[in-house]
Amino acid sequence: MIKYPITADSNSDLKEYGLDLSYLKDCVVCRFDAGEVLLNQGDIVEHLFIIMRGKIKVCMLAANGKDLTLCYYISSGILGDVEFVQENKSASATSIAAFACECIRIPLNLNQEYLIHNITFMNQLASGLSTKLLNSSYAHITSALYSGEERLCSYILMAEHNQMFTEILSDVSKSIGISYRHLFRLLNDMCQRGVLEKRASGFLVIDRQYLTEKSARM
Template identity: 40%
Template sequence: MENIPLTKAHENKLAEYGLENVPLQSCGCQRFAPGENVCQEGVSMPWILIVISGSAKVCRTTPDGKSLILCYYISSGLIGDIELMMRQKNATTTVKAITDLDCIAVNYPTCADELSVNLRFLNFLGGELAAKLSKSSDNYTLSALCSGEHRLCAYILQNSHKNVFSDILTDVSASVGMSYRHLFRILGKLCRDGILEKRESGYYILNNIELKRRSSF
């Protein structure tokens, strides 16, 4: 993680969330590289993060140690809002950067009083939580009603970086709700259909249009 000085653009972003009055010495800009943990499940998280750019995946660890993908942030939103509202000191999920990810970090312990009474910020916070609830419903519908190919294509679109999909396949199979063997069969079919190509770095997306068509409701 790299710390970057706050700019006027970052201050304007804070103002959008109604946080123009928080002390700037309690804020900073953090840049995470692809694959780097933004926060880790069960570990103290003293920040609430405003995503400026980039994307990250949100994971929970299953009892058998597998990583289950819950959702994604893309270019905007808050990280740490659930912990803030639940008064949890430790992160409830692991957030991992998929691309370069820039966030404004607001230190919760020093800004708690302002965050707890700032109506504009709380309205944004409520909107973020409602959006996550809606996304969670979409994901449940996807898991319950859509085919394995459909779920996998949607997953690949969400989790690819520069047209390359390189997630750990055992974790993918748990996230999309299918066996590893069935997952591998579908990947082979997508390769034979000219949608993906197996490379050393992972699976390269050859046909984004068809992949999107197969992932849509």
């Protein structure tokens, strides 16, 4: 992680949330490389992160600490918002930079009172939480109503970067609710159809239109 002072661009991001830099303390811009962890599930959340650019993978593990029960990607909004409004300040999920990303980091111990009494910020935060609730409901409906192929197409579109899909396949199978063997068959079938092309680092997306047409949609 590399930290920078707030710039004019990042200050404009703060203003979108109704935040005035002159009232905030010790805020910085943080750049995370791919694979770096922003929040660890179970750790106390000490900062809010406003996502400026990039993509972040959010994963939730089961009680055994091994099985993946939830995985999705975000490229905007706030990290730590769920914990901010709860008494339990432990991170509900692990957040990892899927690709290089930049966020504004706001220390909670120094800024919580200002944030709580900022109506514009709290409205924005509530809007973001409602979006996450709707997305969670959609994910449950998708797992019940759509085929494994449709769920896989949606996941590839969500996770690919520069046309490359490089996810750990065991995590993918758990995230979309199909067996590893079934996932492997679907990927092989897409390669044979010319939708994907197997590469050493993952799969190259060749036919985005096919993925879009087949993806699970409400």
